[in-house]
Amino acid sequence: MKQLTILLISSLLLAIANTATAEEKPATQPETASVGQQADQLVGSKAKADMTYQQLMEIMGDAYSMIQTGIVRQNQQMVKSGADIILNHPAPNHQPWTIVEVKDQDAFKQSLLDFDKILDEHAGASAAEAAKGNWPGANKAAFDLSSSCIACHSMWKDKVK
Numbered sequence: 001m002k003q004l005t006i007l008l009i010s011s012l013l014l015a016i017a018n019t020a021t022a023e024e025k026p027a028t029q030p031e032t033a034s035v036g037q038q039a040d041q042l043v044g045s046k047a048k049a050d051m052t053y054q055q056l057m058e059i060m061g062d063a064y065s066m067i068q069t070g071i072v073r074q075n076q077q078m079v080k081s082g083a084d085i086i087l088n089h090p091a092p093n094h095q096p097w098t099i100v101e102v103k104d105q106d107a108f109k110q111s112l113l114d115f116d117k118i119l120d121e122h123a124g125a126s127a128a129e130a131a132k133g134n135w136p137g138a139n140k141a142a143f144d145l146s147s148s149c150i151a152c153h154s155m156w157k158d159k160v161k
């Protein structure tokens with residue numbers, strides 16, 4: 001009887017946990033969307049700029065410098081301006097994945113999807129901590145940000161055609 005109760009309770013908890021995770025999934029990305037569809041969606045969700053992916057990266061580099069300099073100077077607006085560039089960056093004038101070989105394109109699409117969220121998270125955290133005057137916290141977030149940039153570079157920079 002005791003075992004049965006435990007079994008019942010654990011299956012109930014499992015059911016609750018499943019419902020909770022199901023609710024966390026964003027409605028815009030149905031489970032059936034392939035990596036390709038999601039990557040198309042991501043690129044389509046951004047304003048289009050007249051620049052290449054490489055030129056976008058140059059801007060990312062400047063945005064990151066702005067965040068770092070803003071932290072050293074304790075200039076909240078400077079950190080925010082840099083973070084906003086990363087948070088609101090436009091899409092390039094070509095499909096970003098065309099910079100790698102066809103065989104690598106699906107994996108690069110997955111990286112674009114993963115890192116887009118990660119960069120936003122760290123850039124946003126850096127600006128939020130700077131706004132509170134928490135400079136060590138802002139610096140920690142900026143470090144996490146650059147670690148993400150570097151992680152993607154070590155995966156992809158040598159695979160550019």
Ligand code: HEC
Pocket residue numbers: 053054057058060061062064086099111112115116119145146148149150152153156157160
């Ligand atoms: C999705 C993977 C990815 C992420 C994330 C990423 N990069 Fe890059 N980055 C690349 C690739 C690929 C190149 C090489 C582009 C080329 O040569 O066409 C590049 C190149 C660069 C360059 C050199 C541009 C040039 O003129 O050659 C800079 C600077 C740069 N990235 C900065 C950053 C910064 C700063 C971040 C983080 C805020 C970042 N990147 C995040 C993939 C990424």
